[in-house]
Amino acid sequence: MRNPPLYFVQPYLKTKKIHPENQETPIEFISDRSIPSSLFYRRNHFPYPKLTSENYRFPITGLVRHPRIFSWNDLKRLPSKTLKVVLECSGNKRSFFEPKTFGEQWEKGAISQGEWRGVPLRTLLEITGIEKEAEEVIVEGYDYGYRSDLDRLYPYARSLPLEKAVHPDTLIAYEYNNEPIPFKHGFPFRLIVPQWYAMASVKWIKQIHITNTAFKGAFQTIDYVYYPSRENDEGAYPVTTMNVNSTIQSPLDMEILNTGRHTIRGIAWTGIGSISNIEVSIYDGETWNKMRIEASPCKSYEWCTWAYEWDVSRKGEYIIKSRAIDSYNRSQPKKPLWNKKGYGYNAEDQVKVLVE
């Protein structure tokens, strides 16, 4: 753009569905390191719950020594922690699977990042005490409704293994980017589970229950399970930590560019350790260039931003790719691991452009 725009232009959430509301972040058009809540992707299974005074407290029950109800004031009085965290829907990039898989056709924007403030769940569990047999912590949200495959009202609920629940960075959050969490993102209390796909970060917390058996909720045993086979459930395993991944934000896929200098830029993130390396290819993966990582070293929980200055004089078509590697040496595969419900897409990202 040689001419700056004279009128204000803003990106919007990309509408995928209205009821329930599913809209994605216009990730290609965002450079903020904390996504404003108005552009934070919205992913719902059910209609929005009705907010009442009941929402401002939740009980912790089950295998605890002192079951109790925690109020808004209790939470605000306890020591808080603020973490910048990537939340990524496990269906992010689902629309790129071949063959296509059913469900919301997310492009690259079912991901956002920002600062969540709250009390570690661990702190609350230290107050209630935990029985020795405890193995899982079930967190239920206020959202509920019908599923296409079950014949009754069903709440949104997920369990965490005790180990992850008591991780000091698993938060009962009450603020996003220094404001109370917006209603659509879980006000007043939302579980934040860094490094796990965001189905674990239950919104509108209604109750927390500790058990010694494996939770069988539909969002744990039917959905959010990788089914590698089209025909049956063989080899199925649960969706948990985010895969190592990267997204090219610019240029856009199928964009037409002129010769000259263009900035190829994007983000990279992972669910274990941190990003250690990002590479970009201009030649469809034949040769790769190591990226300058903008915030070095990349921090756990956050995405890295990266950029590459591309001087191009030869006209023609180019396939640009990006791939990230994390500190556990996980790298993006050339082809995604296809699975029936379309979770965890993390193949090398690519855009095709025409230079003329």
Next chain:
Amino acid sequence: MRNPPLYFVQPYLKTKKIHPENQETPIEFISDRSIPSSLFYRRNHFPYPKLTSENYRFPITGLVRHPRIFSWNDLKRLPSKTLKVVLECSGNKRSFFEPKTFGEQWEKGAISQGEWRGVPLRTLLEITGIEKEAEEVIVEGYDYGYRSDLDRLYPYARSLPLEKAVHPDTLIAYEYNNEPIPFKHGFPFRLIVPQWYAMASVKWIKQIHITNTAFKGAFQTIDYVYYPSRENDEGAYPVTTMNVNSTIQSPLDMEILNTGRHTIRGIAWTGIGSISNIEVSIYDGETWNKMRIEASPCKSYEWCTWAYEWDVSRKGEYIIKSRAIDSYNRSQPKKPLWNKKGYGYNAEDQVKVLVE
């Protein structure tokens, strides 16, 4: 949806590009027969022009007997006409071409409909008089900028053959849905050419010039031309009237439905005559059902809305298709006519769904 939503949910423009601004109407989520201007798709080649007092008048020059400048007040004093018109970008549905074509990757929403009020261009040309040699009317907008394939500043301009320019429904519009045209849609004056793809409906009219030679502007000779061959320009011909077309608004592609009753609904439109028939197939085009057309008969210039109540008890995958036929007996092809720049996509529309 058995539970009505308790909180307001609205669709947004789907952001395709910020500079210049290209955002599409969330057509699947709209039932208005006049799209509110906030959700009218935005398609720009250049940055928005700067609005000055000069914009409130434009000259008509060239092969006219009495060249003159028309002011805002002149226009408001002349007899006006209000037409409900579909405007469709000729790149609408470009993203569905296989192989993919370069340019904005429009899905189904580079189309909108609403009421344009203005003075027929014919009225102005009756005032100026036209010389006998006149053959084309060039309309230039205030928007200009660089193109990736040319090395100088270039204005947006298009010509119409005289016959189309003097059609009584070709308007110099100044209102959209009973309000002054929003700036982003051409305020104060926009050409409205019913039945032609919307590249003809020049925004921010700067000047009108009558000639006896074929206009060679880049948006007429380079862009908005069908190039059926990938290798060369053989068989090229200009983009003009809209093809007969239809779009399924609901269900969504790759949506998961339960057994029971679902409304399949959509729109259909054409650039010649009017829609005479709309058919829907539940079985991938093997059998077709004739639609109840909601406003009968369908009017020229407008889209028809149609709906089909589908009772489904058999679980499984379905490919749902729609096809429209117009009063000139044009129908949607099974496969689109591929062309290098990706214009005029009008193959039978389809969505795949899973019933479980």
